[in-house]
Amino acid sequence: MKLTKALFYSTLLVFSTLTLNTTIYAENSQQYSEEYIQQQIKKAFDAYEKEDYQTMLDILLPLAEQGDSLTQAIIGDIYxxxxxxxxxxxxxxxxxxxxxxxxNAYAQHNLGFMK
Incomplete structure (x- = not known):
């Protein structure tokens, strides 16, 4: 019985944490669709292939500043x-x-190597 209660409360804690993180992200960022973000990332990588690094940064930085974790990790790579x-x-x-x-697991991995 104690194990069941512990498992229940642990699951509840994890679920509430995930919900809270999603809510915080939504409140702190514009509501960009996943499709829009992917389109912008493709444009940024097209610019990268042309060695137009400033355009790449100009495309990604607004998304990263609005809280998109994938573009934040890419900006981390840029620096x-x-x-x-x-x-x-x-x-x-x-x-x-x-x-x-x-x-973002990629960013967590890179942080581990930087510390």
Whole structure:
């Protein structure tokens, strides 16, 4: 019985945390559709392939600033590797951290190597 209660409360805690994180994300960002974000990321990578790094950054930065974890991780890469902006490990760490706090596994992985 105690194990069942513990499992129930643990599940409830996880569910409420996920719901809260989603709510916070929605309140802190514009409601970009997943399709729109993917289109912007494709445009950014097209710019990257043309070595138009400033355009890439201009496309991704607004999405990252609005809280999209995937674009935050990509901005982290831009600063980490110095493609599109001057290499800046502190900026890379900050962007990876923002994405990691939203559960982005790639950003969490990169943070682990930076610490």
């Amino acid at each position: 980490h590797y110095g493609k599109g902006a001057k290499q800046d490990y502190q900026q890379a760490f900050q962007w990876y951290e923002k994405a990691a706090r939203q559960g």
